[in-house]
Amino acid sequence: MSTETVAVQLGHRSYDIQIGKGAVRNLDTGQRRTLIVSNTTVAPLYLDHALAQCAGAESIVLPDGEQYKTLHTAQSVLDHLADNGYHRDSVLVALGGGVIGDITGFAAALYHRGIDFIQVPTTLLAMVDSSVGGKTGVNHAAGKNLIGAFHQPIAVHADLDTLASLADREYRAGLAEVVKYGLLGNAEFLGWLENNAAALAARDADALAHTVAQCCRDKAAIVAADEREAGQRALLNLGHTFGHAIEAHQGYGAWLHGEAVAAGMMLAARMSARLGLLDNADLQRIAKLYEALGLPADPPPIPPARFAELMGRDKKVLAGQLRLVLLRKLGDAFITSDFDPEALDATLRDAA
Amino acid sequence: MSTETVAVQLGHRSYDIQIGKGAVRNLDTGQRRTLIVSNTTVAPLYLDHALAQCAGAESIVLPDGEQYKTLHTAQSVLDHLADNGYHRDSVLVALGGGVIGDITGFAAALYHRGIDFIQVPTTLLAMVDSSVGGKTGVNHAAGKNLIGAFHQPIAVHADLDTLASLADREYRAGLAEVVKYGLLGNAEFLGWLENNAAALAARDADALAHTVAQCCRDKAAIVAADEREAGQRALLNLGHTFGHAIEAHQGYGAWLHGEAVAAGMMLAARMSARLGLLDNADLQRIAKLYEALGLPADPPPIPPARFAELMGRDKKVLAGQLRLVLLRKLGDAFITSDFDPEALDATLRDAA
Numbered sequence: 001m002s003t004e005t006v007a008v009q010l011g012h013r014s015y016d017i018q019i020g021k022g023a024v025r026n027l028d029t030g031q032r033r034t035l036i037v038s039n040t041t042v043a044p045l046y047l048d049h050a051l052a053q054c055a056g057a058e059s060i061v062l063p064d065g066e067q068y069k070t071l072h073t074a075q076s077v078l079d080h081l082a083d084n085g086y087h088r089d090s091v092l093v094a095l096g097g098g099v100i101g102d103i104t105g106f107a108a109a110l111y112h113r114g115i116d117f118i119q120v121p122t123t124l125l126a127m128v129d130s131s132v133g134g135k136t137g138v139n140h141a142a143g144k145n146l147i148g149a150f151h152q153p154i155a156v157h158a159d160l161d162t163l164a165s166l167a168d169r170e171y172r173a174g175l176a177e178v179v180k181y182g183l184l185g186n187a188e189f190l191g192w193l194e195n196n197a198a199a200l201a202a203r204d205a206d207a208l209a210h211t212v213a214q215c216c217r218d219k220a221a222i223v224a225a226d227e228r229e230a231g232q233r234a235l236l237n238l239g240h241t242f243g244h245a246i247e248a249h250q251g252y253g254a255w256l257h258g259e260a261v262a263a264g265m266m267l268a269a270r271m272s273a274r275l276g277l278l279d280n281a282d283l284q285r286i287a288k289l290y291e292a293l294g295l296p297a298d299p300p301p302i303p304p305a306r307f308a309e310l311m312g313r314d315k316k317v318l319a320g321q322l323r324l325v326l327l328r329k330l331g332d333a334f335i336t337s338d339f340d341p342e343a344l345d346a347t348l349r350d351a352a
Numbered sequence: 353m354s355t356e357t358v359a360v361q362l363g364h365r366s367y368d369i370q371i372g373k374g375a376v377r378n379l380d381t382g383q384r385r386t387l388i389v390s391n392t393t394v395a396p397l398y399l400d401h402a403l404a405q406c407a408g409a410e411s412i413v414l415p416d417g418e419q420y421k422t423l424h425t426a427q428s429v430l431d432h433l434a435d436n437g438y439h440r441d442s443v444l445v446a447l448g449g450g451v452i453g454d455i456t457g458f459a460a461a462l463y464h465r466g467i468d469f470i471q472v473p474t475t476l477l478a479m480v481d482s483s484v485g486g487k488t489g490v491n492h493a494a495g496k497n498l499i500g501a502f503h504q505p506i507a508v509h510a511d512l513d514t515l516a517s518l519a520d521r522e523y524r525a526g527l528a529e530v531v532k533y534g535l536l537g538n539a540e541f542l543g544w545l546e547n548n549a550a551a552l553a554a555r556d557a558d559a560l561a562h563t564v565a566q567c568c569r570d571k572a573a574i575v576a577a578d579e580r581e582a583g584q585r586a587l588l589n590l591g592h593t594f595g596h597a598i599e600a601h602q603g604y605g606a607w608l609h610g611e612a613v614a615a616g617m618m619l620a621a622r623m624s625a626r627l628g629l630l631d632n633a634d635l636q637r638i639a640k641l642y643e644a645l646g647l648p649a650d651p652p653p654i655p656p657a658r659f660a661e662l663m664g665r666d667k668k669v670l671a672g673q674l675r676l677v678l679l680r681k682l683g684d685a686f687i688t689s690d691f692d693p694e695a696l697d698a699t700l701r702d703a704a
Contacts, residue, residue, distance in 0.1 A: 071430075075423055082494035085665060113489060113500045114580075137465060142434035148465045149501055228466075313437060 004209070006216040008132060009224040010152060017132060017156040017216050019209065024120055024159040027053040029091045032116075037077060037104040038095040039064040042122050045165055050095050050120065057093070058084075062100065067253040069099045069139050071147060077107040088112035091154075097123035097170070098130035098257065102148075105136030109151035119153045122162040124174025124208075125258050128181070128215035129236075131156050133223040139252055143313045144244040150228060158216070160208055172294040173258025175200065176239075176265070178211055179289060181218045183265060184238045187331025189214055194285070197292035235333050238325040239265030242299070245310035249302050262295040271347040272327040275339065282330050304348035356561070358568040360484065361576040362504060369484060369508040369568050371561065376472055376511040379405040381443045384468075389429060389456040390447040391416040394474050397517055402447050402472065409445070410436075414452065419605040421451045421491050423499060429459040440464035443506075449475035449522070450482035450609065454500075457488030461503035471505045474514040476526025476560075477610050480533070480567035481588075483508050485575040491604055495665045496596040502580060510568070512560055524646040525610025527552065528591075528617070530563055531641060533570045535617060536590045539683025541566055546637070549644035587685050590677040591617030594651070597662035601654050614647040623699040624679040627691065634682050656700035 003020030018026055027050060034057035038047050041064040051057050060080050062073055081090070094104035094117060101119050108117035119131035137148020163171065178200075182190030192210075193200065199207040219236070226233040242264030246255055255263075269286055272278045290297045299307075312322060321337040324344075328334050355372030370378055379402060386409035390399050393416040403409050412432050414425055433442070446456035446469060453471050460469035471483035489500020515523065530552075534542030544562075545552065551559040571588070578585040594616030598607055607615075621638055624630045642649050651659075664674060673689040676696075680686050 071423075071427060078423075078492070078499055082492045082498050085494070110489075110499045110501060112498065113487070113502055135465070137462075140430070140434045142437070146434050146464065147430055147462045149462060150465055 004213050006213060006220055008152075008220040010227055013134075013152045015153060015155050017158060017220070019127070019158045019160065019212050019216060021160045021205070023157045024050060024053065024162075027093070027118065027120060027157050029054045029057070029093065029118070031055075033086060033090040034058070034093060035060060035081065035086065035090065036093040036095050037062065037100060037107070039097075039100055042096040042100070046095060046122060046162060050093065054093065062103065064099075065253045066099055066139070066247070066257065067251070069103060069252070071138050071140075074103050074106050074110075074138050077103065078111055081107070081111050086111070086115075088115055090115055092117040093120060094118070094131075094153075095120045095122065096126070097121065098126045101126050101131050102136050102145075103138060105134070105151050105153065106138055106148055109136050109149035114151060116154045117151070119156040121156065121158055123166055123170055124163055124212075125170070125177050126174075127158040127163075127212050128174065129177040129219065131158070132216055132219045133233075134227065144247055144252070158212055160205065160212065163203060163208060168294075169256065169259075171203065173256040173262075175293045176258035176262035176295055178215055179293065179295070180236070180238050180261065180265060181215050183269075183286070183327065183330060184235045184325070184333040185222075185331060186214075186218055189218070190289075190331050194289055194292075197289060201293055234323070234335050235325055238327075238333050239263075239268050241311050241322070241324055242267040245307055246299050246302070248310050248313075249306065250300060255300070259296050260299075262290065263297065263299040266290070266297045267299065267347055267351060268324065268326055270350070271324070271339075271343055274343045274347060275326070277326065277328055278330070282327075285330065299351050301352055302348075304345060304352050307348045307352070308345070356565050358565060358572055360504075360572040362579055365486075365504045367505060367507050369510060369572070371479070371510045371512065371564050371568060373512045373557070375509045376402060376405065376514070379445070379470065379472060379509050381406045381409070381445065381470070383407075385438060385442040386410070386445060387412060387433065387438065387442065388445040388447050389414065389452060389459070391449075391452055394448040394452070398447060398474060398514060402445065406445065414455065416451075417605045418451055418491070418599070418609065419603070421455055421604070423490050423492075426455050426458050426462075426490050429455065430463055433459070433463050438463070438467075440467055442467055444469040445472060446470070446483075446505075447472045447474065448478070449473065450478045453478050453483050454488050454497075455490060457486070457503050457505065458490055458500055461488050461501035466503060468506045469503070471508040473508065473510055475518055476515055476523055476564075477529050478526075479510040479515075479564050480526065481529040481571065483510070484568055484571045486579065496599055496604070510564055512557065512564065515555060515560060520646075521608065522610075523555065525608040525614075527645045528610035528614035528647055530567055531645070531647070532588070532590050532613065532617060533567050535621075535638070535679065535682060536587045536677070536685040537574075537683060538566075538570055541570070542641075542683050546641055546644075549641060553645055586675070586687050587677055590679075590685050591615075591620050593663050593674070593676060594619040597659055598651050598654070600662050600665070601658065602652060607652070611648050612651075614642065615649065615651040618642070618649045619651065619699055619703060620677060621679055622702070623676070623691075623695055626695045626699060627678070629678065629680055630682070634679075637682065651703050653704055654700075656697060656704050659700045659704070660697070
């Protein structure tokens with residue numbers, strides 16, 4: 001299988017995403033001093049392989065889990081860089097899932113006010129979503145990703161081989177972000193997913209190659225049009241305001257991000273139906289796809305008032321107004337703060 | 353005395369610097385939720401005044417001093433924002449000197465991946481240098497400003513009235529950055545400074561107004577041409593690689609930044625003379641100006657090997673090569689990594 005390249009067009013910050021089996025073999029940091037950041041789960045599997053690609057590279061291995069996506073962990077990476085005299089022409093490599101990518105990119109954004117970094121995503125979620133687009137950051141007790149920076153990688157190497165080792169639950173969580181691209185703006189891809197759900201659930205290599213490349217193309221187009229999320233990029237947050245509230249309520253790491261997003265997208269769909277935008281058949285199509293992919297359709301029980309309060313802390317609140325991504329139809333999302341609050345309350349009450 | 357406005361031209365990130373007596377009266381954050389960040393020295397003098405300008409604003413008062421310019425202090429600002437539910441359309445106001453401006457700008461850069469902030473510099477150094485240009489950040493035990501971000505303010509209000517309350521030592525430290533603009537690229541201004549040193553040392557209002565406006569114009573032009581320091585902006589680091597080593601060796605806060613920069617610029621001048629670029633008369637001109645302004649011409653005693661090691665940690669090291677800003681002549685600086693290392697060693701030996 002060949003490697004496919006998707007270009008992210010961002011002027012002088014443009015970069016390529018390489019997707020394919022063995023894509024990590026193209027990782028190359030030249031003669032530059034390199035620090036590879038990984039975690040205790042991924043390092044035993046792929047760190048030696050990555051170190052072999054980058055002559056003289058060092059590594060730092062962080063604990064695994066969303067609960068470690070903190071300023072404290074980011075500081076441990078910054079301390080390592082500073083205490084060992086890394087310079088502004090050094091390179092960081094993020095070898096792992098979304099948490100490793102977010103922390104590593106954040107450290108790269110801050111060290112010397114910004115050094116280069118490369119994403120080597122090893123989870124489906126990181127490949128199709130978090131490794132592309134330059135959003136980096138850490139969580140705060142008061143909210144997810146509240147502290148961060150926009151900092152684009154100089155390259156992304158998505159090696160499909162790494163998906164074979166992914167735990168079932170993590171793999172399925174990644175499929176939630178895959179479904180997101182279909183729901184928010186690509187009805188054709190949504191149809192393809194419905195037709196190929198069994199192959200995808202079974203990690204069929206061809207289905208995966210098509211899926212990762214399609215999601216990266218969709219994300220690259222959205223990011224290129226709106227790098228700093230002044231407008232349409234916020235569509236990528238479909239399900240996320242609901243989802244972040246779920247993650248915050250359960251405690252980071254209890255629900256995987258993708259699981260929370262899956263339940264969150266379903267809540268967005270139900271609220272859209274309540275507003276007369278979707279019909280029951282639409283909701284059933286989503287539910288059927290979720291079932292085929294093993295995604296949770298329902299949030300954990302959360303008191304509606306608490307759920308609403310946690311949503312109010314989300315970054316997407318503007319001028320005190322909650323902004324939500326809702327569905328006009330399947331494959332067509334929109335951003336609004338102009339909705340009947342009772343529709344939200346009723347959706348949360350029904351789910352509790 | 354009227355307020356003078358200097359525009360910093362950075363496309364959609366452009367902003368105005370307002371300079372004049374009472375300029376803080378133009379501070380206005382509209383209806384937006386506002387947090388004013390100040391320190392224990394400045395707050396008793398000007399915080400009430402600033403709060404009165406921004407209806408409903410809250411404030412946070414940090415300990416005063418370069419030794420508090422840490423990730424830990426920045427986190428206390430971020431915690432305040434997150435724990436109190438500030439949103440991405442909130443505004444931070446930095447009311448204080450360079451340390452407050454750097455910490456506040458850094459917190460603004462990170463919160464929600466970047467919220468607006470306004471600089472209200474109350475020291476000469478902050479007015480002529482650190483409040484303009486978008487460099488934000490904190491120190492690390494291993495080096496000054498090692499952790500930071502580029503984040504432009506949306507406005508700068510330099511109220512000359514606040515300079516009256518500045519301690520003598522801090523005021524003089526600010527004059528070091530003033531002299532820097534003359535030395536690095538403005539021979540005419542350097543001559544003006546020599547002719548008006550007595551008035552400036554006495555904080556004459558007209559001399560100060562001219563000085564602050566001239567420095568801001570020079571800095572605005574340099575920043576507009578090279579926002580991210582890809583090239584010529586590094587000229588603003590004249591004296592800083594030497595100076596940062598002095599600050600690191602003495603312990604942050606022992607030598608004021610401006611004092612270290614003054615001694616550092618003199619070392620750069622002496623090294624330039626050693627390389628045959630300046631002559632003795634040039635060095636004497638600088639020494640005479642320093643004397644009139646009360647600036648230290650000599651660094652504290654530091655073993656040359658230690659001095660060189662600390663300089664090697666500076667952010668301006670590229671590909672393992674130390675880059676220095678040297679003087680081709682007075683009023684004409686250049687950046688180079690191609691110098692005789694013995695010239696640096698001898699300069700440090702002579703100063704020890």
